[in-house]
Amino acid sequence: MTPGVSIHKRVLHYAYADTDALYRDFQISEDGYNEEQAAKNREQYGSNTRNGRAADTAVYRLRRAFINPFTIILFVLAGVSFITDVLLASNFSRNATTVLIILSMLLISGMIRLIQEMRTKHIADRLSRIIHSDVMVRRGGKWRGISSTELVVGDTIRLFAGNRVPADLRLTAANDLFVSQAVITGESAVLEKNAGRLSGHMVSSYAEYSNIVFMGSAVIGGTGEGVVLAVGEDAVYGGFSGAESMGKNRFDQGANSIAWVMIRFMAVLIPVVFAACGLTKGDWFTAFVFALSVAVGLTPEMLPMVINACLAKGSNAMGQKQTVVKNINAMQGFGSMDILCVDKTGTLTGDTVLLEYYMDILGNESESVLDFAYLNSLYHTGVRNHLDTAVLKYRDLPGCSAHFQEIAAKHPKLDELPFDYDRKFASVLVKDKTENLLIIKGSMDEVCRRCAYIEYKGRRSAMGDEGYLSVHAVVDDMLEDGMKVLAVAYKPLEGERLNTSDETDFILIGYLAFFDAPKKTAEDAIRKLKSLHVGIKVLTGDSKSAAVSVCRRLGIDTSEIMTGREFSHLTEDEMLIRMERTAVFAELSPKQKLEVVQTLQSNGHTVGFLGDGMNDLPAVVQSDVGISVDTAAEAVKESADVILLKKDLNVLEEGILEGRKAFSNMSKYIRITASSNFGNIFSIVIASVFLPFFPMTSVQLLLLNLLYDALCLVLPWDQVDEDTYLQPLEWSGRTLGRFMRFFGPISSIFDIVTFVFLFFVFCPSVCGGSFASLAAGGGQERFIALFQTGWFLESMWTQILILHLLRTRKIPLFQSKPSRSVMLVTTLGILIFTVMTFTPVGHLIGLTSLPPAYFGFLIAVVLLYLLLVTFAKYWYVKKYHELL
Ligand SMILES: Nc1ncnc2c1ncn2[C@@H]1O[C@H](COP(=O)(O)OP(=O)(O)OP(=O)(O)O)[C@@H](O)[C@H]1O
Ligand SMILES: [Mg+2]
Secondary structure, three states: OOOOOOOOHHHHHHHOOOHHHHHHHOOOEOOEEOHHHHHHHHHHHOOOOOOOHHHHOHHHHHHHHHOOHHHHHHHHHHHHHHHHHHHOOOHHHOOOHHHHHHHHHHHHHHHHHHHHHHHHHHHHHHHHHHOOOEEEEEEOOEEEEEEHHHOOOOOEEEEOOOOEOOOEEEEEEEEEEEEEOHHHHOOOOEEEEOOOOOOOOOOOOHHHOOOEEOOOOEEEEEEEEEEEEEOHHHOHHHHOOOHHHOOOOHHHHHHHHHHHHHHHHHHHHHHHHHHHHHHHHOOHHHHHHHHHHHHHHHOOOOHHHHHHHHHHHHHHHHHOOOEEEOOOHHHHHHHHOOEEEEOOOOOOEOOOOEEEEEEEOOOOEOHHHHHHHHHHHHHOOOOOOHHHHHHHHHHHOOOOHHHHHHHHHHOOEEEEEOOOOOOOEEEEEEEOOOOEEEEEEEEHHHHHHOEEEEEEOOEEEEOHHHHHHHHHHHHHHHHHOOOEEEEEEEEEEOOOOOOHHHOOOEEEEEEEEEEOOEOHHHHHHHHHHHHOOOEEEEEOOOOHHHHHHHHHHOOOOOOOEEEHHHHHHOOHHHHHHHHHHOOEEEOOOHHHHHHHHHHHHHOOOOEEEEOOOHHHHHHHHHOOEEEEEOOOOHHHHHHOOEEEOOOOHHHHHHHHHHHHHHHHHHHHHHHHHHHHHHHHHHHHHHHHHHOOOOOOOHHHHHHHHHHHHHHHOOHHHOOOOHHHHOOOOOOOOOOHHHHHHHHHHHHHHHHHHHHHHHHHHHHHHHHOOOHHHOOOOOHHHHHHHHHHHHHHHHHHHHHHHHHHHHOOOOOEOOOEOOOHHHHHHHHHHHHHHHHHOOOHHHHHOOOOOOOHHHHHHHHHHHHHHHHHHHHHHHHHHHHHOOOO
């Protein structure tokens, strides 16, 4: 991507301008903006959201609920019937009831949708309120935390380590500000930014915009202040289409593939209905309206809503279990996840890390090592992690605070290079009495590599092989015990600024050993995950021995371990194979964590990633379900789909179960609806060809559809059989076509039996003659009404009862009970609609009361149908080992 193309011209302009011009042009005072200015600029430059604007308004929701293909065809029908029944009819036969019925159907379907959507939205809102990240903004003279969505162009904001940059900014001040622009450029390099203006020549990469920080970047270290110049979609990151969901489109892919299966079926069959009706009945206009109603009636237009309701219900259930699902599509990811990658600290080990020993290079306790480490932890402004917290805790020990205050006062900070996961250590430059000291602490390997000397009791000697040996002699045992060990080193330095080139030839003075014990609950959780067929992989940046020690104690397979170095040397083929066998990856860089996730995904896995550090960020973004914790770095929290309020693997098990339940219920709706729709349309095609009249009127068809859809809205609340959620579930339309082709035609068989019975036996016997022999005015009307009612009832009964049959592999009602709501709604549905055919309401839409004898036939047909489907179901499950 060439920058400049997508960078907003305002941002470009002020990159080359002085900050004074910026303050002047945007009329920014010392106090920042006041609320009026903010409101005005929001109006002028837009707000800091991406395409979410419309989704939030009530008007938009109303429109979505009331204007969709289903309601449009109802509108058309209402219009047609208004013209024919009211306008064109003579005074005598004028009758507006059909119009009224259609309009009430419109109202009911719209209300159902609206209520459903509001409920889903309510859940989503409530959950997102629990976790919100604030931006420090200067408004009305005060620094306040506000939600990043409220930022406007011209606001002055502050950045701190761990923040995710909320908009494109021109820096006005920076203090050792280091950022990673990986989300924009894909490069993990950490860049220092400053407030100086760019000189004349055009720069050619995002990295060279040294005074601009882009939305989505992560602040690795330091602090900064800047003015917002581009928000929402004007920002570079905001302009990426679907940037937020990079790699998260599997859900949509699945939904699309399902929709396509259905559309293909429709595309073939609907024109056939149109042509057949038109040719056999000669009334092309009615044929067109009928075909349109069939199309609309058979489109699973409730699909998005049922899916949303299932997911929202799942995320709501998770919300009660200390888990916030930010992106409800992640519920589906939970359901199909078959590999969970986790980091080590805090997930497998306890939340608090304790500094257990501070020692010199021979392993004796050493105060001066602690002092050096303290200065380093105190002054480095990078993202604070548990290691620094553990070091800094020492000042809170009784009687120690004076000592630590004193050394901090004696050694003021001059400069720093913050910790990053490539160097794996943090450098700070402090003033000492006569000279300046560069103090580093970090990974054993990385620090020792840069040490030329070792110091013991004030005596300095060359590092050499002997030095390495003594290091290992002291440290190896601790690592094997699962301790986290850091090295501490220093060197005198002239000058007051730091450069990466200064980071060599250090003097090693000792180590810090942290106690990072495995969590008791983790072992249990890992066992449970295994029983759910979710593979666990540990991806840590920590040393191999520490990782092995922890993993072994938790029962994770450590027979094969891969380090970052080995990983980078693998060929692609080797990688694919080794990846499956290896459960523990150690010494990984952030980029390698990402690569491991990517490789697993390309092997066909649905991968979850649980991590809390900045080094986990790329992997969290890439994974299908990015999981983080409430205490994580803010940038990570913002990118995650799921936030655990408690970092506990046990919670995840529940998430997986909820996800799979949501998933099963979606799958139920899709499969059952698709197959019965397919069966129906098949029957309609046949009936249209052979019948001299329409097998059902458009209004009846749509009413049936409305009833069925309304029933399906309780499916998210259905019970799920245990055996369906023991395995990860695949989300795609791959086997949907097979299911449709198998179960659909079975219902058609019985439809056709009903047609034949109605047309040749039942209706003639009631009307006293075959259709052709009856008079066009009186007798035929009654024949048609009887026929249509007969089919209406058969269609409704079978469609509702099949729900009970196909929702489980077991014997319905006996072995697997549906939830009470499903039971209630289905029974009431059948009752009310059957009774309706006897009432004036039914008569208004062309239905009529049937003699009891028909119900005898109906019951027999329905029972036979259910019996056949039961056998077919067992055969299907036996052959394909799946149902839903
Ligand atoms: N604040 C720090 N100061 C110095 N060095 C650090 C600091 N944080 C981490 N390191 C070094 O970087 C290495 C990798 O960091 P860390 O162990 O946090 O990785 P990680 O992948 O997040 O591990 P985990 O899986 O345990 O969360 C550590 O082993 C340590 O050597
Ligand atoms: Mg970590």
